[in-house]
Amino acid sequence: MKFELVTVSHNSRARAGKLFTEHGTIETPIFMPVGTAGTVKGVHTRDLRDDIHAQIILGNTYHLYLRPGMDVIEKAGGLHKFNGWDKPLLTDSGGFQVFSLGDIRKLRKRVPNFNLILMGLTISLLPESVIDIQRTIGADIMMAFDECTPGDADYSYAKKSMELTHRWLDRCFVQLNNTLPKYGYAQSLFPIVQGSTYADLRKLAVAQVKNTEADGYAIGGLSVGEKEEVMYEMTEVVTADLPENKPRYLMGVGTPENILESIDRGVDMFDCVMPSRNGRNGMLFTSNGKINIRNKKWENDHSPIDEMGISFVDNYTKAYLRHLVISNEMLGAQIATQHNLAFYLWLVKTARTKIIEGNFISWKNEMLIKLKQRL
Numbered sequence: 001m002k003f004e005l006v007t008v009s010h011n012s013r014a015r016a017g018k019l020f021t022e023h024g025t026i027e028t029p030i031f032m033p034v035g036t037a038g039t040v041k042g043v044h045t046r047d048l049r050d051d052i053h054a055q056i057i058l059g060n061t062y063h064l065y066l067r068p069g070m071d072v073i074e075k076a077g078g079l080h081k082f083n084g085w086d087k088p089l090l091t092d093s094g095g096f097q098v099f100s101l102g103d104i105r106k107l108r109k110r111v112p113n114f115n116l117i118l119m120g121l122t123i124s125l126l127p128e129s130v131i132d133i134q135r136t137i138g139a140d141i142m143m144a145f146d147e148c149t150p151g152d153a154d155y156s157y158a159k160k161s162m163e164l165t166h167r168w169l170d171r172c173f174v175q176l177n178n179t180l181p182k183y184g185y186a187q188s189l190f191p192i193v194q195g196s197t198y199a200d201l202r203k204l205a206v207a208q209v210k211n212t213e214a215d216g217y218a219i220g221g222l223s224v225g226e227k228e229e230v231m232y233e234m235t236e237v238v239t240a241d242l243p244e245n246k247p248r249y250l251m252g253v254g255t256p257e258n259i260l261e262s263i264d265r266g267v268d269m270f271d272c273v274m275p276s277r278n279g280r281n282g283m284l285f286t287s288n289g290k291i292n293i294r295n296k297k298w299e300n301d302h303s304p305i306d307e308m309g310i311s312f313v314d315n316y317t318k319a320y321l322r323h324l325v326i327s328n329e330m331l332g333a334q335i336a337t338q339h340n341l342a343f344y345l346w347l348v349k350t351a352r353t354k355i356i357e358g359n360f361i362s363w364k365n366e367m368l369i370k371l372k373q374r375l
Contacts, residue, residue: 001019001020001021001140001141001186001188001215001216002019002020003017003018003019003020003215003216003245003246003247004017004018004019004020005017005244005245006018006356007355007356008355009264009355009358009360009361010358011361012264012265012360012361013236013239013264013265013266014029014263014264014266014351014355014360014361015028015029015266015268015355016028016029016352016355016356017247017268019216019247019268019269021088021140021141021186021188022140022185022186023080023086023087023088023089023140023185024055024086024087024088025055026055026056026088027055027349027352028247028268028269028352029259029263029267029268029269029270029348029351029352029355030055030056030268030269030270030348031259031270031271031272031344031345031347031348032054032056032057032058032090032269032270032271033048033052033054033057033058033271033275033276033341033344034057034058034060034271034272034273034276035057035058035059035083035085036058036059036060036063036273037059037060037063037064037067038059038064038068038079038082038083039083040054040057040276040337040341041276041280041337042276042280042330042333042334042337042338043276043334043337043338043341045083045084045085047338048085048341049087051311051312051313051338051342052311052338052341052342052345053342053345053346053349054087054341054345055087055088056087056088056089056090056140056141057085057087057089057090058089058090058091058092058271059079059089059090059091059092059137059139060091060092060094061091061092061093061094061130061133061134061137061143062092062094062125064079064091064133064137065094065133070133070136070137073136073137073138074136074182077138077183078136078137078138078182078183079137079138079139080138080183088140088141089137089138089139089140089141090139090140090141090142090143090271091134091137091139091141091142091143092143092251093130093134093142093143093144093145093146093192094125094130094133094145125145126145126171127144127145127168127169127171127172127175128171128172128175130145130172131145131172131175131176131179131189132175132179134187135179135180135181135182135187136182138181138182138183138185138187139187140185140186140187140188141187141188141189141190141215141216142176142187142188142189142190143189143190143192143218144165144168144169144172144173144189144190144191144192145168145169145172146165146168146169146192146194146220147161147164147165147168147194148194148220148221148224149161149162149194149195149196149221149224150196150224150225151196151197151221151222151224151225151226151230152225152226153196153197155198155201158194158195158196158197158198158201159198159201161194161196162194162195162196162201162204162205165192165194165205166205166208169191169192169208169209169212172189173189173212176189188214188215188216189214189215190214190215190216190217190218190249191209191212191214191217191218192209192217192218192219192220192221192251193205193206193209193217193218193219193220193238193242194220194221195221195234196221196226197226197230197234199233199234199237202234202237202238203237203241205238206238206241206242207241210241210242210243214246215246215247216246216247216248216249216269217242217243217246217247217248217249218248218249218250218251219234219235219238219239219248219249219250219251219267220251220252222234222235222250222251222252222253223252223253223254223258224252228258231253231258232261232262232265235250235262235265235266235267236265236266239265239266239267240266242266247268247269248266248267248268248269249267249268249269249270249271250262250267250269250270251271252271252272253270253272254270254272254274255274255371256285256343256344256347256367256371257368257371257372259344259347259348259351260347260351260364260367260368260371261368263348263351263355263360263364264360264361264364270348275337275340275341275343275344276337276340276341278340279333279336279337279338279339279340279341280333280336280337282294282325282332282336283336284305284306284336284339284340285340285343285344285371286305286306286308286339286343286375287306287307287308287310287343287370288306288307288370288373288375289370289371289372289373289374289375290371290373290374290375291318291375292374293318293321293322293325293336294322294325294326295322298318298319298321298322299319299322300319301317301318301319301322302317302318302319302320303317303318304316304317304318305317305318305321305335305339306339306343308346310339310342310343310346311338311339311342311343313335313338313339313342314339314342316335321335321336347367350363351363351364
């Protein structure tokens with residue numbers, strides 16, 4: 001994998017780049033739709049490619065390991081063949097699920113591995129097994145196994161958690177170097193910078209992950225309960241020390257406003273379930289602000305969902321979409337999801353254009369005013 005830095009904004013850290021993988025080139029900054037179980041819910045791969053203009057999507061190691069299982073995916077020839085997506089894929093490591101599934105799992109934390117007792121099954125996640133699973137899935141970009149530290153963690157816990165993540169990182173790279181890709185193309189491994197909300201820990205983490213000379217780096221443990229301004233502060237601390245010639249991926253972030261502010265701070269790659277999850281619940285992100293399509297005010301509004309026509313589904317009217325959502329018709333969730341994802345991809349594509357043109361900051365400030373509006 002190779003990353004080419006095209007330009008940097010003259011009055012911010014915003015960057016435009018190109019990330020070259022064997023499944024295609026990704027123009028950054030980029031948003032990656034989340035396909036947790038091998039599918040972006042309710043969206044065909046054709047529409048992901050031709051209407052939403054996704055350049056890379058995500059799969060999740062933990063969920064795909066549970067269902068359909070590695071035997072099925074390997075016999076298919078990897079996730080690309082299994083789900084029909086022929087562009088780049090990134091897989092999360094499963095570390096976030098250890099953090100987020102607290103209501104349905106029992107956790108026995110015995111360094112250096114997690115054992116989960118889930119739904120009557122004992123599932124062991126080790127740094128080595130996480131690499132092996134991602135090899136089988138066939139992701140172009142794999143994530144190192146980490147512990148996602150809660151946003152309210154105290155300093156002592158955050159430090160121990162970061163050190164555990166670093167021990168696992170060493171084991172991940174050993175396993176990576178001891179194994180080969182299964183499907184004839186290269187796979188890159190991104191370390192994850194942890195350290196919670198403590199700037200000194202974040203700097204220590206950056207120094208540690210840089211020793212791996214990886215193809216790219218991720219920033220984890222943000223947007224997990226800390227205040228928004230703290231998230232921006234930690235992002236700025238990390239991007240200031242990461243290599244200029246490698247892509248930076250801020251995991252699990254976030255709102256359109258979060259994305260623009262993080263691009264301003266030097267982030268290249270994003271993912272989040274928000275556009276699809278909110279869409280299924282009737283919340284739309286548009287070029288003029290947020291819309292709760294369930295509100296009665298849209299009952300007789302026969303104007304397009306978004307007058308910019310970002311997606312072909314924007315030709316449907318607000319009144320029609322409200323009818324579908326209120327009636328619990330599956331098509332309503334599909335339309336809203338497709339619109340939101342297309343909007344996110346439009347947003348990062350336009351940000352890239354503005355960075356190259358040299359007027360990103362003025363455009364960003366105008367967009368932030370619109371994005372914060374509730375229509």
